[in-house]
Amino acid sequence: MWKLTLAGVFCLVLLTVALGAQALTPSHHLSLSDVDRLKGLLSQPFTDLASAYYSIVGLSKLGASVADENDACQFLKAQLDPMSVDSLFFAAEASQAIADCEMPVFNETRDILLAAVSEDSTVTQIFRAVSALSSLGLPLASQEVVAALVARIAKEDNVLAITTALQTATRLSQQAELGGILEEIEDLAARLDDLGGVYLQFEEGLEATALFVTAAYTLSDHADTEPPLKEDQVIQLVNSVFSKKSWDSRSEAFSVACAAAALSSNRFHVPVIVSTQGPATVSHSQPILHLLVTDILSNPLASANLLVESAQAVASKSVVLSQAPFSLRNGIFELNFMASQPASGYYQFTVAVTGDSRLVANQVELKVKVSTEVAVTNMDLSVVDKDQSIGTKTSRVDYPFKAKGSFTADSHQNFAMNFQLVDANTGVELTPHQTFVRFHNQKTGQEVVFVAEPDSKNLYKFELDTAERKSEFDSMSGTYVLHLIVGDATLENPILWNVADVVLKFLDEEAPAAIQSKTLYMPKPDIQHLFREPEKKPPTVVSNTFTALVLSPFLLLLILWFKLGANISNFSLSPSSVLFHVGHACMLGLMYVYWTHLNMFQTLKYLAIIGSLTFLAGNRMLAQKAVKRLASK
Amino acid sequence: MSNSVISVISRFLEEYTTKTSNKLKVVDAYLFYILLTGALQFLYCLLVGTFPFNSFLAGFILCVGAFILGVCLRIQINPDNKGDFLSISQERAFADFLLAHTVLHLVVINFIG
Numbered sequence: 047m048w049k050l051t052l053a054g055v056f057c058l059v060l061l062t063v064a065l066g067a068q069a070l071t072p073s074h075h076l077s078l079s080d081v082d083r084l085k086g087l088l089s090q091p092f093t094d095l096a097s098a099y100y101s102i103v104g105l106s107k108l109g110a111s112v113a114d115e116n117d118a119c120q121f122l123k124a125q126l127d128p129m130s131v132d133s134l135f136f137a138a139e140a141s142q143a144i145a146d147c148e149m150p151v152f153n154e155t156r157d158i159l160l161a162a163v164s165e166d167s168t169v170t171q172i173f174r175a176v177s178a179l180s181s182l183g184l185p186l187a188s189q190e191v192v193a194a195l196v197a198r199i200a201k202e203d204n205v206l207a208i209t210t211a212l213q214t215a216t217r218l219s220q221q222a223e224l225g226g227i228l229e230e231i232e233d234l235a236a237r238l239d240d241l242g243g244v245y246l247q248f249e250e251g252l253e254a255t256a257l258f259v260t261a262a263y264t265l266s267d268h269a270d271t272e273p274p275l276k277e278d279q280v281i282q283l284v285n286s287v288f289s290k291k292s293w294d295s296r297s298e299a300f301s302v303a304c305a306a307a308a309l310s311s312n313r314f315h316v317p318v319i320v321s322t323q324g325p326a327t328v329s330h331s332q333p334i335l336h337l338l339v340t341d342i343l344s345n346p347l348a349s350a351n352l353l354v355e356s357a358q359a360v361a362s363k364s365v366v367l368s369q370a371p372f373s374l375r376n377g378i379f380e381l382n383f384m385a386s387q388p389a390s391g392y393y394q395f396t397v398a399v400t401g402d403s404r405l406v407a408n409q410v411e412l413k414v415k416v417s418t419e420v421a422v423t424n425m426d427l428s429v430v431d432k433d434q435s436i437g438t439k440t441s442r443v444d445y446p447f448k449a450k451g452s453f454t455a456d457s458h459q460n461f462a463m464n465f466q467l468v469d470a471n472t473g474v475e476l477t478p479h480q481t482f483v484r485f486h487n488q489k490t491g492q493e494v495v496f497v498a499e500p501d502s503k504n505l506y507k508f509e510l511d512t513a514e515r516k517s518e519f520d521s522m523s524g525t526y527v528l529h530l531i532v533g534d535a536t537l538e539n540p541i542l543w544n545v546a547d548v549v550l551k552f553l554d555e556e557a558p559a560a561i562q563s564k565t566l567y568m569p570k571p572d573i574q575h576l577f578r579e580p581e582k583k584p585p586t587v588v589s590n591t592f593t594a595l596v597l598s599p600f601l602l603l604l605i606l607w608f609k610l611g612a613n614i615s616n617f618s619l620s621p622s623s624v625l626f627h628v629g630h631a632c633m634l635g636l637m638y639v640y641w642t643h644l645n646m647f648q649t650l651k652y653l654a655i656i657g658s659l660t661f662l663a664g665n666r667m668l669a670q671k672a673v674k675r676l677a678s679k
Numbered sequence: 680m681s682n683s684v685i686s687v688i689s690r691f692l693e694e695y696t697t698k699t700s701n702k703l704k705v706v707d708a709y710l711f712y713i714l715l716t717g718a719l720q721f722l723y724c725l726l727v728g729t730f731p732f733n734s735f736l737a738g739f740i741l742c743v744g745a746f747i748l749g750v751c752l753r754i755q756i757n758p759d760n761k762g763d764f765l766s767i768s769q770e771r772a773f774a775d776f777l778l779a780h781t782v783l784h785l786v787v788i789n790f791i792g
Contacts, residue, residue, distance in 0.1 A: 584727045592723045596716055603712035612705050633781060637788050646789060657781065664777070668770035675769070 070281045071407045074289040075319045075342040076306055085110050087299045095125045099136040100300040106143040107307035119147035128152050131162045135174035138181035149182060156184050163190060165197040169207045173214040180217040188222035196226055205248050208234055212261035216268045224269050231262045232274040246282035256287045256301035263308040272314045280315050281407050284342060310341040317342055318399050320410040323378060329417045329538055330471050333384030339399055351401045352379045360392040389474060390418035390536045417536045419470040426464045427546055429455050449546035456551035457513040465506050467532060475504035478534035483508050485526040494518050512550055521552040622666035629660030706753045710746060717742030737791035744783045752776045
C-alpha cells in the first residue's frame, strides 16, 4: 500500500514538473559586446573617490581591472579624507579591489567609523562604516550593528535603505543573528512590480533592482540560506536588470556589474542562456546545429551538458528526435541534425541543460529551420484544343534551359503546363509557398501572374484558357515571355526560370488604347452640383382664378343672410359689447399677423392678453343678452 | 322610383322653409358657405395638384373644422333639443363656438406656412 501511494505521489510530481516545463526563459542578457560596453563605461577616467570606487570595484566584479593600478592606488591615497566616513568607505573598498594597495589607518579612523554605527545614523552611513571597518581589517561588534540596522529599517522603510541594510549584513560575522534581516529579502521581493509577467522591477528603477539582486544573493551566500525567490522571479529580475544596454551613469553601470557578478557565481541560482551561433538553420551543406550555453555574462558554463529532449516538426507534429545529447567542441555544443534525415520545414526543439543543480531556466524552446534545395522536374508545356483535349504539341523543357520554339494559343485553345517540384537531395515532393507563372509582354509592359496549384499527387498543373482570361490580358495579343517563380522560406535556391515564349491571340482586340493606367491618374471631369429644383407651380392665372373662386362663397353668404333678414338692428352699444367686438376683430387680425410676421410664442403671448380681454367683455355681453332674452320671454 | 325621390325632396324643402326658425336658417346659410369653400379648395387640389400640400391641408381642415363647430352650434341652439342641453344656454353655446374657433384658427394659421 505504501508503495502504491509513493508511486502515485511520484506520478503527480512528474505531471506537475511536466506541466511546469513551459517555464520562462531570459529574454535579455549581457552579450560579449554588452560586457565590453559596460567595461568601457566603467573604465572612463575618474575624478573623485566615488567614481573611482564605482570604476575599480565594478571592473573587478567583471573580472577586469583599471588601466593603471598604481596610479589608481595613488589617487585613492591622495583623495582620502580620514575624517569622513564616506571617503573612508570609497577608498577602503576600492583599495581592496586593487592588489597591493593599502590605505593608511589612523587612530581616529576606528573611532570615527565605530561612532557612525548607531541608531542615529542613516542606513547608508552604517553600511559605509561597517564596510570600511571590515575592509581595513578593523574589529567591529556584529550584534550592535544588527541592532542598529533593525532599528533603522523600522524608521527608513524604503527599498534602497533595506537593500543597503542587506548589504551591510553581508559584512558581519556569520555567528550574528541575521535571521531578521534575511526575512527582509522576502518582504522586499513582494514589493517588486510585475510587468506583463516578463519583467520584475522596483518602481525606483534599474539601479535599485540591480542592487537588490546583488544584496539578496550576496547575503544568501553569506548566511548559506537559499533566497526565497522562485525560478520565474529570478528570470524576470534578469530580464529587468539586463534589458538596458547603455547606462546613464557610472553608479548604474556599477550596480549592473555587481548584479551580473552575483547572478553568475552565487551558490543557489545561476540563470543559464542557451543561444544559437548564427541563424538556427541546418541544411545539407551545413548539417550541424551549433548552440552556446553561457551564464548571463556570456561566459561559457564550466560543467554543463546539453540534451535535446525532443525535436518536433511544426507542420506534422511528429517527433523526429528524442533524448539526443550534444557534443562539446571548443566550447560550442554541436549536433548533426541532418543525420536524422528530417524533411524540410520548421522544427520545435526542447533542449535541457544539466550538470549543475543551481541552473535556472535550464529548459529552453528553440525553433530550428531545415532548408533544402528544390528541383523542377518533368516540365511539360502543351497547347490543347478545347474541343478535342488532345495535346497538339507537348514539349519537355529542362531547367534552366528555355524551350526552343514558341507556343501559340488562340481563343480555341488552352495553354497547359505540368511540372513537379522535388527536394534536390531526397527526391521527396515539395509544395513551396510560392509557385507563380508570370506572363510578361515585352512591348506593352503588361505583366499577368497566375498561381500554379498542385493536385492530390503533388503534381503541379497550370492551364490558361485564352478566351476566359482575356480580360486580365486586356485582350492584347502578342508574344508573352513565360517565367516560372518558385520560392519558400525553407528553400535555399529560389527559382526564376524563363521557360518559353507564348504567343497569345485574342478575339475582338480593342484598338491599342493607351494602357489604362495612364488615364487612371488624370483629373476626372468636374461634377456639377444639381441644386434641388423648386417644385412646378401652376401658372399664376390659374391660381388667381381659383383664389377668386374660393372667396366667392362669402358673397353668396352675405346675399343669403340679407335674404333671410339677418340684421344688426339689435346691436346694443354697451361698452362690453363694443369691447368684445373690437377684441374679437383684434384676434382675427393677430391671426393674420401671425401668418406673416410672428412665431407661435409671440402669438400666444398677444393672444393671451387680447383673448382674456375679449373673454371678459364677451362674458359680460352675453350675460346681458341672456338676461334680455329671458326677460322678453 | 324617381317620383318618390322628387316628392321626398320637395316635401323636405317645404318643411324646411316653413318650420325652421330664422336663427337656424342663418346658421344653415353659414354652414352652406363653409361647405362651398371647402369643396372649391378640394376641386383646386384635384385639378392643379397638391403643391403646397401643407397649405391645402390647412385650408381644408379649417373648412371641415368650422363646419363641425357650426353644426354643434346649430344643435345646441335648436329649441327642439333643449331637453338634451339643459345646462347650456344659447349664449354659452355661442361662447364655446367662439373659443373652439380661436383654437382652430391658431392651429390652422400655424400650419398654413
